[in-house]
Amino acid sequence: MDEFELIQRITPRSLFHREIEIGIGDDAAVYHTKNGYQEIVAVDTMVDGIHFLSSHSSPADIGYKALAVNISDIAAMGGSPKYYLVSIAVPSGWHAVDIEAMYEEMNKLATLYQMDLIGGDTVSANGPLVLTVTVIGEIEKGRTCLRSHAEPGDVVFVTGELGSSAAGLAFILGQAEMKDEKQSQYFIERHKRPLPRVEAGLLCSGYHHVALNDISDGLASELNEIAEASRVSIDIYKEMIPVHSDLHTLHTKWEEWVLFGGEDFELVGTISNDQWERFSQECSERHVPVYQIGRVTQQGQADVFYHNGQDRVLLEKKGYNHFK
Amino acid sequence: MDEFELIQRITPRSLFHREIEIGIGDDAAVYHTKNGYQEIVAVDTMVDGIHFLSSHSSPADIGYKALAVNISDIAAMGGSPKYYLVSIAVPSGWHAVDIEAMYEEMNKLATLYQMDLIGGDTVSANGPLVLTVTVIGEIEKGRTCLRSHAEPGDVVFVTGELGSSAAGLAFILGQAEMKDEKQSQYFIERHKRPLPRVEAGLLCSGYHHVALNDISDGLASELNEIAEASRVSIDIYKEMIPVHSDLHTLHTKWEEWVLFGGEDFELVGTISNDQWERFSQECSERHVPVYQIGRVTQQGQADVFYHNGQDRVLLEKKGYNHFK
Numbered sequence: 153m154d155e156f157e158l159i160q161r162i163t164p165r166s167l168f169h170r171e172i173e174i175g176i177g178d179d180a181a182v183y184h185t186k187n188g189y190q191e192i193v194a195v196d197t198m199v200d201g202i203h204f205l206s207s208h209s210s211p212a213d214i215g216y217k218a219l220a221v222n223i224s225d226i227a228a229m230g231g232s233p234k235y236y237l238v239s240i241a242v243p244s245g246w247h248a249v250d251i252e253a254m255y256e257e258m259n260k261l262a263t264l265y266q267m268d269l270i271g272g273d274t275v276s277a278n279g280p281l282v283l284t285v286t287v288i289g290e291i292e293k294g295r296t297c298l299r300s301h302a303e304p305g306d307v308v309f310v311t312g313e314l315g316s317s318a319a320g321l322a323f324i325l326g327q328a329e330m331k332d333e334k335q336s337q338y339f340i341e342r343h344k345r346p347l348p349r350v351e352a353g354l355l356c357s358g359y360h361h362v363a364l365n366d367i368s369d370g371l372a373s374e375l376n377e378i379a380e381a382s383r384v385s386i387d388i389y390k391e392m393i394p395v396h397s398d399l400h401t402l403h404t405k406w407e408e409w410v411l412f413g414g415e416d417f418e419l420v421g422t423i424s425n426d427q428w429e430r431f432s433q434e435c436s437e438r439h440v441p442v443y444q445i446g447r448v449t450q451q452g453q454a455d456v457f458y459h460n461g462q463d464r465v466l467l468e469k470k471g472y473n474h475f476k
Numbered sequence: 477m478d479e480f481e482l483i484q485r486i487t488p489r490s491l492f493h494r495e496i497e498i499g500i501g502d503d504a505a506v507y508h509t510k511n512g513y514q515e516i517v518a519v520d521t522m523v524d525g526i527h528f529l530s531s532h533s534s535p536a537d538i539g540y541k542a543l544a545v546n547i548s549d550i551a552a553m554g555g556s557p558k559y560y561l562v563s564i565a566v567p568s569g570w571h572a573v574d575i576e577a578m579y580e581e582m583n584k585l586a587t588l589y590q591m592d593l594i595g596g597d598t599v600s601a602n603g604p605l606v607l608t609v610t611v612i613g614e615i616e617k618g619r620t621c622l623r624s625h626a627e628p629g630d631v632v633f634v635t636g637e638l639g640s641s642a643a644g645l646a647f648i649l650g651q652a653e654m655k656d657e658k659q660s661q662y663f664i665e666r667h668k669r670p671l672p673r674v675e676a677g678l679l680c681s682g683y684h685h686v687a688l689n690d691i692s693d694g695l696a697s698e699l700n701e702i703a704e705a706s707r708v709s710i711d712i713y714k715e716m717i718p719v720h721s722d723l724h725t726l727h728t729k730w731e732e733w734v735l736f737g738g739e740d741f742e743l744v745g746t747i748s749n750d751q752w753e754r755f756s757q758e759c760s761e762r763h764v765p766v767y768q769i770g771r772v773t774q775q776g777q778a779d780v781f782y783h784n785g786q787d788r789v790l791l792e793k794k795g796y797n798h799f800k
Contacts, residue, residue: 178623179552179690180518185509194504195595195610197563201602228503239521239608271519278525279603284563286519286610299502
């Protein structure tokens with residue numbers, strides 16, 4: 153594959169942001185920033201065989217998800233994504249048409265948020281495909297939703313159903329039995345094509361002292377991060393956590409998927425009790441789902457508890473390695 | 477290797493830039509920008525076996541170069557580097573101590589420029605080590621040194637000797653015979669530890685309409701990029717190009733190294749004739765080397781010519797793949 157040719161094909165012909173002085177085509181990208189705003193930067197790397205399986209995901213799926221998970225990081229700060237850069241190490245078995253399909257799908261997703269591709273690097277690899285995406289966003293000063301913002305008395309919320317991505321992966325890996333084609337496709341879609349909760353994040357940034365994380369490593373892990381950063385304890389309740397109505401029929405492990413599965417890329421956060429009603433009202437008006445799942449309980453300790461009927465168990469900060 | 481533990485070990489304990497609201501430790505990094513400045517972003521990926529050979533370079537060498545080449549991209553815009561993010565896909569054969577050595581060396585280099593590590597990603601890989609570094613810098617508005625800035629009559633200059641990095645690589649690969657240990661070490665050092673020309677780039681940004689590139693792909697390729705972006709032709713002269721006094725004794729290919737070898741990470745640029753004297757004077761006062769190597773000759777065509785005695789030959793935009 154000729155790198156110059158690929159760059160010409162993927163270089164956007166038009167840009168959303170006029171603040172860009174130079175996008176692709178010089179040593180680096182250059183852009184103006186807005187007064188009163190801060191910059192937000194996130195970077196994530198995905199490796200074939202570790203974070204996705206090219207045998208089970210199309211190049212378009214892979215490109216989509218690599219960009220989506222980084223947009224999700226910007227959303228988890230309450231910000232607006234604006235720019236992205238794509239670095240890709242391509243094994244010799246891949247064709248230019250696959251790489252183009254990957255960029256094309258990233259471009260489609262980026263267009264939803266009016267994001268511009270401003271740079272990157274394309275190199276050959278003597279190993280699996282490695283895709284690194286950098287996303288740059290912005291947020292008004294003083295509005296960042298940090299993990300350290302949780303306070304006792306806060307409502308704990310999530311923006312959508314959990315465990316569905318892990319269910320989709322179980323279908324892909326043949327670890328769950330497909331009974332209904334349409335149903336399993338739904339879950340697989342949730343795994344391959346998570347929609348970053350940008351609008352929900354932006355709504356959160358309009359309220360005071362919201363803590364926010366995106367659920368990449370699983371609810372337990374994300375809540376523990378908020379608890380540790382804020383030095384608070386958190387109690388969540390099984391019956392309050394939104395799950396797909398069929399989830400429990402798919403596998404005995406469904407509850408583990410909900411708590412530890414990760415990759416749902418919903419947001420989990422905390423907001424003060426006296427803002428909660430106005431916040432949930434505004435979310436409802438804008439058709440942004442939001443569900444209370446528990447409470448921030450006390451200062452000092454940094455424990456997360458899961459209430460299952462009469463039981464109250466400590467939720468540990470463990471992740472979940474799907475391919476092990 | 478435990479990712480959480482590694483992150484704790486590499487998270488900087490102090491920061492140069494107070495504009496950072498959040499560095500490592502949330503979903504994304506957040507920082508303020510300065511009024512009247514633009515942001516500059518560059519990203520580069522290096523793969524073991526393609527861009528470096530871990531059999532011949534220490535983890536410290538690899539880390540150094542991955543950061544240096546990105547700083548060089550910021551320098552080639554005339555900017556100041558400020559932040560960096562490191563994404564790394566680590567094969568199972570690597571130990572935590574190697575990865576730490578890599579970060580430690582990046583930290584040393586970053587400290588020279590008062591740069592802060594503000595984020596990244598560490599993942600396992602089932603293939604070679606892949607290291608992606610994102611560098612963010614800034615530049616005063618209107619001062620960016622773009623490839624498109626060359627104009628007929630401009631002086632063409634470089635900031636240091638060329639071909640030495642390619643010579644170093646030839647020693648590493650056993651393609652050139654080591655006669656003098658100290659001498660070959662000098663060239664190997666030029667290959668493994670290029671010093672990004674940040675100060676030279678900053679000086680350039682103080683002058684009007686300077687075109688600038690860093691020499692990663694070879695002088696011929698970089699000059700062709702300037703010629704194409706500016707729609708001008710360029711003439712350079714063999715006897716004006718600075719090379720190490722021993723270079724011609726090392727290999728019959730030495731001239732190819734100079735023109736096509738690349739990875740010297742010197743800057744090549746153009747500046748108007750009437751600014752040249754003041755510019756070279758200022759460079760000399762600040763001990764920043766700068767050498768005229770030719771002229772921008774005419775508008776319209778985008779050709780680069782190399783004068784070798786009586787001969788004037790077209791220099792094509794070819795790179796040079798060292799491992800092929």
